[in-house]
Amino acid sequence: MASGRVNVVAFFVVMVIGAAMQMESTDAQKTHDVNGPAGWIIPSSPNVYSTWAASQTFAVGDTLVFNFTTGAHTAAQVTKAAYDACTITNPIAVWQTGPSSVKLNSSGPHYYICTIPSHCSLGQKVAITGITVEEKIEEGDDKTGNCGLATPKQNDVTNKSEGEVAENGSFANAG
Known part of the structure; x- marks a missing residue:
């Protein structure tokens, strides 16, 4: 259950960072x-x-x-x-x-x-001339726009109950 909360918090953090980056690019x-x-x-x-x-x-x-x-x-x-x-x-x-x-x-x-x-x-x-696409990268950013957070794979599944996510994305119950 704790990992579910971690996923929600990580999602929220990514959304806030994305919104901040959008506002920064508008200001530029x-x-x-x-x-x-x-x-x-x-x-x-x-x-x-x-x-x-x-x-x-x-x-x-x-x-x-x-x-x-x-x-x-x-x-x-x-x-x-x-x-x-x-x-x-x-x-x-x-x-x-x-x-x-x-x-x-x-x-x-x-x-x-x-x-x-x-x-x-x-x-x-x-x-x-010389029109550029401005790209602002903050210190510590891994240049992917996710600020160092792991990017989930397409097949990743959120842990349910006490289960684990297998490497291929399928759900396996640990108990």
Whole structure:
């Protein structure tokens, strides 16, 4: 009977740790105002957005905020080829109302341009690279997410009465 209580306590501990890890990963998500306080505008020099992006650390789950005046600018996610050529045909997504928030849902590079004629060629484009999947591992964690607790096998059976669990997962009565 005591081992049943141990299993319940172990289950509870694992659930609490899992909930805490989920809250921690949510707290780690950041909001990035594209180009800082200046916002999403035609830049004064062509390297403004690349300099800004290089100063940031991006992770999956972070949010980009494009601060612009509706009607004056847009933000469009495009392919690398469209980004390089400032081509606005076949964008992946377009945001026409400012400010617009865009969640980074995947790792890998993401490319954004303004679709207003000539704005991209004047430098209103940004490449977001180096997006990582953040993984926080606490000291003593065995990197499996179970904080050192044994992971039960699929066929494990909880002890009943005074019985034992055989290695193959079948139940054998000890008495």
